């Protein structure tokens with residue numbers, strides 16, 4: 287065991303969180319309390335601090351596409367991604383913002399909402415062949431639609447299609463239901479985990495919510511950083 291001595295001084299977050307130079311890479315960014323809660327009052331917002339919010343936005347800026355479950359979109363009231371401070375130069379040669387790719391079976395989404403109507407990069411919907419035909423038609427009018435899998439999204443096929451559309455730097459913002467499936471499908475390359483100095487108890491979900499992962503990935507600690515007693519951990523898949 288060894289102590290990770292904090293080194294004083296500013297960190298270049300763009301450099302620290304740079305994606306590998308080539309190949310597809312799926313990063314997840316999540317926040318949890320010290321007792322493992324991924325929710326506070328049914329949302330994740332109450333768990334973070336300004337540095338976590340800054341990192342959340344920066345990781346969006348670094349990504350080609352942001353994959354997120356429909357429950358998170360509904361629970362957190364997601365709007366379209368907007369350009370953010372700290373993005374200087376990070377999107378050169380790319381669209382001004384990454385599109386959201388929303389995972390949904392029911393397509394119970396407000397297709398008139400800003401997340402579709404005001405998106406600077408056309409929102410993508412990842413859904414299944416058995417989704418409601420009328421809603422699917424509306425989805426196709428308001429978004430780019432990727433259909434993969436019959437009753438349940440075929441995550442590897444959907445991710446492959448995202449890559450085929452030029453989105454190789456993927457960011458998954460959860461929620462726990464989607465992240466559990468991404469991990470179970472062997473698709474996760476990196477987990478960025480903010481540990482929030484809170485103890486909450488109750489019955490919140492953890493950052494993964496699903497069946498046991500058949501082959502748990504082995505992860506390596508790439509770095510640990512601290513801000514206001516929050517820990518910012520970056521784990522990457524051991525190759």
Ligand SMILES: NC(=O)c1ccc[n+]([C@@H]2O[C@H](COP(=O)([O-])OP(=O)(O)OC[C@H]3O[C@@H](n4cnc5c(N)ncnc54)[C@H](OP(=O)(O)O)[C@@H]3O)[C@@H](O)[C@H]2O)c1
Nearest residue numbers: 316317328329330355356357358391392439460461463464
């Ligand atoms: N701590 C964190 O970092 C963090 C991050 C994100 C979210 N959260 C919190 O987590 C909660 C939401 O997470 P969640 O786990 O309930 O939901 P989620 O993972 O965001 O979304 C689940 C939804 O995704 C769709 N979906 C999932 N698997 C699918 C499949 N195989 N095929 C087709 N569609 C599929 C379904 O949408 P439809 O119902 O539309 O079919 C399902 O209801 C919220 O409280 C949010 O605040 C926390």
